[in-house]
Amino acid sequence: MASGDDDDPIIEEIDVYLAKSLAEKLYLLQYPVRPSTMTYDDVSLLAAKIKPKQQRVELQVAMDTKSPNYCSSKGEQIALNVDGTGYEENNTYSVKMMDNQIFSSIQATTNTSRYAAAVFRKGELHMTPLTGILQMRPSFAYLDKADNKTREREAANEAGDSSQDEGEDEAKAISVRFARPESEQARQRRIQSYEFLQKKQAEEPWIHLQYHGVHDGRSEHERQYLFCQHVDASDNSELVKTPTEYLTMLMPPLAEEKVVKPIGPSNVLSMAQLRTLPLGEQIRTLMKNVKVIQFASLMGLLASGTDATAVLRCIQQVALLVQGNWVVKSDVLYPKNTCSPHSGVPADVLCRGRDFVMWRFTLERSLMRKEVAAVIKLPPEDVKDFLEQVAVPRVNRGWEFLLPSDPDFVKKHADVAHRQHMLWLGIQSKLEKVFNFSKDDFVPKKAPQSASAEPVHISGEQRLKLAHERAQEKQASLQKDLEAKRAGGVRVKQEPLSDGEAEPMDTSSPPASRSGVHNGSLNGYAGAERANGGSPANAPSPQLLDFVTKTFGKNPVLTLNELKRLFSLHLAAMPAGHIPFGPVSDHMLQDAVLLSRCRQIMVPFPALTAASADEQKVFGLWETGEDIDKHRHLLYEMFTKTYGVKRSAVQARLGEELGDVAKADVDRLLKECCSSHAGMWYLKGTIQS
Structure with a gap:
């Protein structure tokens, strides 16, 4: 005996028997929608039936309508929708209440040759091969029956209305058509279609079964067939195979299937083979394989020296322009007399659906x-x-177009882009009729900017510099007014707003809460302040700076929209008749933020975000004198590159720059500056809950 066997001695030898009494009748039923602790042993089973060839089983299980968890009104409504108000023999629910449920099976696996049910008794293991493994799930066929009832009622109402309007029946011409002989290719498509498979399944009749419970006497009798009935000692034989041969028997090697490569340019060809084809076939072959491509990339795949004009002429025959990129036409991918490999849907229906997807990508x-x-x-x-x-799929953003927009191609080939635009208008008109929609239904909430109108971003440092320059200019203008007044003439005027400044916010309160205070008094207060040598007309007042400083002390990250809301609440809480603010514009409020040790954070919002312009202006507290300032700076830097971050990414970034950072510090930072949604962290106010 080898030395290795001493460490792993044989404890017991067990005889294994193959029971064949139930070999063609044994099914394993699984219930994946319920935990193993909630069995159906004590549930009343009303009926059972099977289709052996398809291995389909249906069980009708009674529902406990007296249970406190059962909604009687809902059960009655379902029964009414399914069976109507009449009493018929074929009603699904005989008591006008949903009192039973159907469980229908699907095959968990099609090959059960490696599965068996085994029982162990008196040192013997008896195994019976399984015929099928079925998963029982609730069937919702009653909803289809309710829909059919609704359609029948609507059809009956329409027929009644039309019969009243029509007079005597008129003779109508009948056209007779003779079907063409079915080709072999068409027959193969028909056999593989979903409709044909459904028809074949419906042809096999149901076999009704009699159900016996787990503890029933008949069940005990049938369980005895799981044991081998005839044990003949002469049939017992020892295993004489070697370990390698035994393993090969248990797990035979997979036979490699020979794949015959299709002949023709539809398959992936080498560049040398591709360039032997005519230019039109080259472009068609490339577009069928890549589906979407930029024009510059297409020219790079063709032979050097190929005429761009000829390529443009050929590409328009097999592709359409979407966001400056070329996408293969639907009828090239789905030719006539073909169908979907997934569902058997005809090619013309597939083309309409795919054209709708491509048209939507021309909008967003x-x-x-x-x-x-x-x-x-x-x-x-x-x-x-x-x-x-x-x-390609994007988290929380749906499916994003594969390639970036190519405005350079649109500018360079304006005539081609215009022609493609007219083609899309025609396609849109057809789609509106087929799918019964209007283009206004799909106008993006935020229209994309043109290629020439690039968005202008102003950093916090630039805004701070502009605020200082504006304050100095207003101070110089105010000084001239004061000198004119000392010379003998009163020259106090209110500077008009420049074209670049927003209209002032209405900081006055409603008459009910601000008796005697109106816009005229506020403007007079501001004018008197300027005349007496106070702050410049559009410079933030000390009171406004104090409000902003205290607000960001409590909320380190705020959007402009949220800041304006808090400012309005602050005004409403002040005593009547005591408002130390003049007209406050959005620019003044932003200048006050930037003068209060805060900076603007340029968050890259998603293209189709629903946030308003004020919500996309995000400001963060920059300096407080605490050690956590360095943590905030790194966090703000991360949010200038991405819209949302994971906690692990923040922890790694802080650890990389500042060394070992305590978990409590990271928790405090995220709690003060961010909000969590779906496992991601976003700056406060940048995501709508």
């Missing part, structure tokens, strides 16, 4: 799959296939 960068599916009403597999061809 990202789409939500649910919105698309709700309009085109195609199977989820086909909708996902459309999106995967031209887009």
Whole structure:
């Protein structure tokens, strides 16, 4: 005996028997929607039936309508929708209440040759091969029946209305058509279609079964068949295979299937083979494989010296322009007389659905799959296939177009872009008729800016510098007014707002809470302050600076919209007749923020965010004299590069720059500056809960 066997001695030898009495009749039923502790052993089972060839089982289980967890009104409503008000023999619910539930099976696996049920008794292991493994899930066929009832009622009402309007029946011409002989290719498509498979499944009749409970005498009798009935000692044989041969029997090697490569340019070809084709076929082959490409990249794949004009002429025959990029046409991917490999949907229906997806991408960068599916009403597999061809999924942003916009191509080839725009208008008109929608239904909440109108971002340091310059200019103007007054003439005027400044915020309160105070008195107060040598007309007052400083002391991160709201609440809480502020514009409020040791954080909001312009202006407290200032600076820097961050990323960034940072400090930083949503952290006010 080898030395290794001494460490692992044989404790017991068990005889294994193969029981064949139930070999063709034994099914394993699983209930994945309920935990193992909630069995159906004590539930009353009303009926059972099976389709052996398809291995489909249906069980009708009684529901406890007396349970406190059962909603009687809802059960009665469902029964009314399904069966109506009449009493018929074929009613789904005989007591006018949903008192039973159907469980329908699906196959967990199609190959059960490696699975068996085993029982152990008196040192013997008896195994019976499984015929099928089925997962029982609740069936909602009663909802389909309720929908059919609704359609029947609507059809009956329409028929009644039309019969009243019509007079005598008129003779109508009948056209007779003769079907063409079915080709072999068409027959194969029909056999593989979803409709044909459903029809074949419906042809097999149900076999009704009699159910016996776990503790029933018949069940005990049937369980005896799990044991081998005839044990013949002469049939017992020892295993004479070597360990290697035994393992090969248990796990045979997978046979490699020979894949025959298709002949023709539709398959991925080498560049040498591709360039032997005519230019039009080259472009068609490339577009069928890449689906979406920029024009510059397409020219790079073609032979050097290829005429760009000829390429443009050919590309327009097989592709459409979307955001300056070329996307292959739907009829190139789905030719006539073909169908979806996923669902069997005809090619013309697929083309309409895919054209809708491409048209939506001409309007916006990202789409939500649910919105698309709700309009085109195609199977989820086909909708996902459309999106995967031209887009990539983004967290919390749906599906984003695969390539960035190419405004350079649109500028350089304005005639081609205009022609493509007219084509899209025609496609849009057809889609509106087919899917019954209006373009206004899909106008983005925030229209994309043109390529020439680049957004201008002003940093906190620039705004601070502009605020100082504006204050100095106003101070110089005020000094001239005071000198004129000393010379003998009273020259006090209110400076008009320049074109670049926003209208002042209305800081006056409603008459009910501010008796005797109105805009005229506020303007007079501001004019008197300027005349007496106070602050410049548009410079933040000390009271406003004090309010901003205290506010950011409590809330280190605020959007402009939230700051304006807090400012309005502050005004409403002040005593009547005591308002130390003149007209306060948005610019004045922002200048006060930047003069209060705060800075603006340029957060890269998503393209289709619903946040307003004021909500996208985010300010953060910069200096307080505490050690946590350095933590905030690094956090703000992270949010200038991304819209949301994970806690682990913040911890890693702080540890990289500042060494070991305590967990309590990270928690305090995130709690003061951020809010959490779906496992991500966002600056306060930048995400709507």
